[in-house]
Amino acid sequence: MTEPADLEHDLATQVLIELYSEIPPPSKLVTGHFHSGGDYRVLRPDGVGSWYLLYTAGGTGHFQIGGDKLTLRHGDLVLVSPGTEHDYGTVGTYWETWWAHFQPRREWHAWWSLPQAMPGLSYVRLTRPSETDRLVSAFARLHRDAQLAGLSPTGDTELHLLEKNLAVQLTMNGIEEVLLVATSSLRRDTRHLDPRVQLVLDAVTSDPARPYTLTSLAGLAQVSVSRLAHLFKEQVGDSIMNVVVGLRLQRASELLGATDMSVVQIARAVGFESPHYFSRQFGQRFGLPPTKYREKVRSPELEQY
The missing domain is CATH 2.60.120.280 (Regulatory protein AraC)
Incomplete structure (x- = not known):
């Protein structure tokens, strides 16, 4: 020290x-x-x-x-x-x-x-x-x-x-x-995640592109929507749908860097029905629209912060 x-x-x-x-x-x-x-x-x-x-x-x-x-x-x-x-x-x-x-x-x-x-x-x-x-x-x-x-x-x-x-x-x-x-x-020193929260996390992490709703995930966990939302936010630190959107956007960033799929194709592949909504969410998370993000990650020029 x-x-x-x-x-x-x-x-x-x-x-x-x-x-x-x-x-x-x-x-x-x-x-x-x-x-x-x-x-x-x-x-x-x-x-x-x-x-x-x-x-x-x-x-x-x-x-x-x-x-x-x-x-x-x-x-x-x-x-x-x-x-x-x-x-x-x-x-x-x-x-x-x-x-x-x-x-x-x-x-x-x-x-x-x-x-x-x-x-x-x-x-x-x-x-x-x-x-x-x-x-x-x-x-x-x-x-x-x-x-x-x-x-x-x-x-x-x-x-x-x-x-x-x-x-x-x-x-x-x-x-x-x-x-x-x-x-x-x-x-x-402490207990693991509540098994119902872990079940939902495992589901959305393994396949974030599925059309999840709070109702469908609550049914999977066999609890009420309000109870699941409370447990999840308490133990994970974020809402269920924020986590789902984050997982989808992370996967989209990977596809933008590694494939030649169009923005519309990527939006649908990761679970967004609207390409416009996808682009808006992506820009808020990564600070750039998808096309600009692809250009940046594929450019050999190093960006200095």
């Missing part, structure tokens, strides 16, 4: 903090490691379009949503859903954090389930040295891979497209490791 005496910002570090305090594009995978002083604060009233993973490696910080405030210390990991207000900063004199903005792989929804501390914010405290050490190691590796992929102003911008794609996938592997460690830690 870094000592407070080592945490005075040089000019380059301060520039990076100011840059990353801006709102990242929803489709952008961005990672960072900050040693923040007592004046550090980020305020994004409307949140961001991506998921935000934040780990406290030293010092003290806080995350506030409305009137609720969560103090963050060594071993605390938070996962903030898209569109959730961001108001966080240092408590005291310093705060060391590792973090990532990302869009999850679609299969993650079947197993990640951190308990909610506030609406839109899930939280777990890791106390075992084996877990906290592993998280720091995973964050360090994924951040290096992100730099290689050009996802940091200090990253390498000379990689070929194939090398960049490999580095991006390795970064996502690191984020997955962090989430798996946190989920595994919780399951040693």
